[in-house]
Amino acid sequence: MERLRGFYTQTVPFEAKHSESTLRLYQDVFGYKDYSPYIQQLMAGDMSGWDWRYRDGSSVRLVALQEDGEVAGHLGATIKDVQVGDHTIRGAEIIEGVVKPSLRGGITLYKLIQEVRHQLIDVNGIDFAILFPNSFSAGTVLKRATAQREAFLWERPLVSVKGTFVELSGEEFLSLAPALYYRRLFANPGTVRSVDYLRWRYLENPSGNYRFIGSSSGEAVAVIKSYGETKGHIVDVVAMGKESFLEVVDGSQQALAQMGMKLVSSYPLVAPESQWLQELGFRKNSWGRRLAMFTAGGFFPAQELVDNWYLTMGEHSIF
Incomplete structure (x- = not known):
């Protein structure tokens, strides 16, 4: 003591x-x-x-x-x-x-x-x-901290969107998302999003109000959380490339607009996702934070893991 x-x-x-x-x-x-x-x-x-x-x-x-x-x-x-x-x-x-x-x-x-x-x-x-x-x-x-990186909140007023999207039920999301996450993780580090993990993370969360969006191509999914009646937050996205990423984010915004949302936000920490969101009109909010990392050594350089971390937006808000 x-x-x-x-x-x-x-x-x-x-x-x-x-x-x-x-x-x-x-x-x-x-x-x-x-x-x-x-x-x-x-x-x-x-x-x-x-x-x-x-x-x-x-x-x-x-x-x-x-x-x-x-x-x-x-x-x-x-x-x-x-x-x-x-x-x-x-x-x-x-x-x-x-x-x-x-x-x-x-x-x-x-x-x-x-x-x-x-x-x-x-x-x-x-x-x-x-x-x-x-x-x-x-x-x-x-x-x-062993390593650190700046984390920004990105926000964008909702606009008229023409993207194609499909709203998924929770079970439809679970049947599609794990395979997409698995493919995406070979490009960037990220949490292993198994069916059990995703069910716990989104479907069993007692304080969550989540909607699931999938692109018509089946190559991208997004998870959106509602905050009050006018704001939605994209907490997770997995996409196989730029076009599917842009499609599912725009489609998610259209879904939010139908829910009465006027503002959409996200927490991208890595390129190229940050660059793609800028192309859609997202801008960094003045509010910023730092991501700190502590390591026990191991086979990977800590800074490399921080720099390449895949869509930490999903980690931050679990959280």
Whole structure:
């Protein structure tokens, strides 16, 4: 245990007995503002999102306890397989770093990150982990990262679209998407999107409102999440080339327009997808973040993986 601004804190694995105290921490940090549906559910005391996100065997979750047993900090990670060429490696995203406001700027977050890295790399055999730090944690996170990259939010007002598209049911999406993802992963690294993973990610998400779009050629699919009544977010796209990518994004926008959406956004981090979105009229939002990566060594250079990471838009918003 270490002294921290008048508190003694101890980093321990999350257990069910920590749920109520962790929920109080979230309510203290987020208040009752209009955040994402996931956070709104937590603010209402609904913890089903936690049950979905932190699956047994596929996640790590830690809390920092004060001397009185109250939770002063929280950090989690979700684990997944990542394909890099012919190799499959284990990756993770470090998520939900939440620290008591009065302790920000101290060592609570640093201790949690160090322990999560130990759990992921030394216990779970993870090759690398990614993290999107916010303004409160950027200073602590980025100076310890193995590699980093800037991440932009892209937005575009909806326009009249003539693209051809087909709206897919969840099961139709599951029957088509895994094979497309598999083919695409030989060009760029990315998460192995199996049927089980995609079902969990999109169909079983208790806070998700997803629509699935497929191109008429069958060579591209997109996943769109609705935020309120006027904004849609493209959380994932897989396409075999420029034309199919442009077609499915334009088709997705048409679907969003039919839903009453007025703005569409995305999180592309790699070329050529970023360039293609610019051709469609997307522009970088003034809001930007950094992608930080921690590695355990291995056969790949960390910077190469960051530079070529395939459509991290899907990783960021799982998340």
